[in-house]
C-alpha cells in the first residue's frame with residue numbers, strides 16, 4: 001500500500017514537471033518568432049530603441065528583440081525619450097560604449113554567433129537584450 005502511494009506521487013510529480021517544461025518551451029518559441037523589420041529594404045535589420053513602461057517599471061524597449069545571425073543590425077534610438085545615463089549605451093559583448101545624440105543615434109553591428117546580446121545604460125539601471133537566432 002505504501003509503495004503504491006509512493007509510485008502515485010512520483011507519477012503526479014512527473015506529470016507536473018513535464019507540463020511545466022513544455023509550457024516553458026512554448027514561451028521560448030513564442031519569443032523567438034518575433035522578427036525584425038528591414039524597414040528600408042537595404043538588407044539591414046532595423047530595430048528602434050526607445051524607453052517606456054515595461055511591466056511595473058520603466059526600461060529600454062526594442063521594436064523587436066530577435067535578430068538573425070550574420071546579418072547586419074542597425075539600432076536607431078529615439079533620443080528624445082532617453083534621459084540622462086540612458087543615452088549612454090553599453091553593449092559589453094561587442095565592446096560598444098556610445099553616447100547617443102540626435103545626430104548620432106544609431107549603433108550598427110553584425111552578430112556572428114547565436115545567443116543573447118545584453119544592452120545596459122552606463123549605470124546599469126536600464127537593460128535590454130537581443131536574441132540572436
Ligand SMILES: [Cu+2]
Pocket residue numbers: 085086121122123124125126
Ligand atoms: Cu542608467
